Amino acid sequence: MAKVRITSTGTDFAHSVSSASGHQLTSDEPPALGGGNAGMAPFELYLAALASCTAITLRMYAQKKGWELGRFHAELESSRDADGNFQVHRTLHADGPLDDAQWARLLDVVERTPVTLVMKQGAAITSSRG
Structure with a gap:
């Protein structure tokens, strides 16, 4: 499974995030x-x-499947409904020659990606002192 580490070295909100696989990024707030x-x-x-x-x-x-997806991108946007529930909407775009049946199948598959399933089902989160 995945493992990451976040490091705070100052008083600001920017943090260095590194993965066990050797990748890094910075997280911050606007x-x-x-x-x-x-x-x-x-x-x-x-x-x-x-x-x-x-x-x-x-x-x-x-x-x-041997389908030509072509150039693909997804746009995701989060919001909260009137009751404060968190929601995510995903819009998919591909310029490959996909017919309606292929698109229907892709929209079905996307509902069962590994991250989609964890986000929908929730995850047990525990914390401990190091």
Whole structure:
């Protein structure tokens, strides 16, 4: 499974995030929330995880089926409904020659990507002192 580490070295909100696989990024908050906008905000990272899994899963599926997905991108947006419930809407775009049946199948597959399932089902989160 995945493992990341976040390091805070100052009093601002910018943090260095590194993965066990050797990748790094910076997270921060926008100025309106007291940050310096040095990196993606936490909810942007949340959406980025879902978008990445969406793109990878659909590309893998299309290749397995021999479908030409072409240039693909997904737009994800989060919001809260009137009751305060968090919602994510995902819009998919591909310029490959996909017919309606193929699109229907891709929209079905995207509902079951690994990250989609964890986000929909929730995850047990525990904390401890190091």
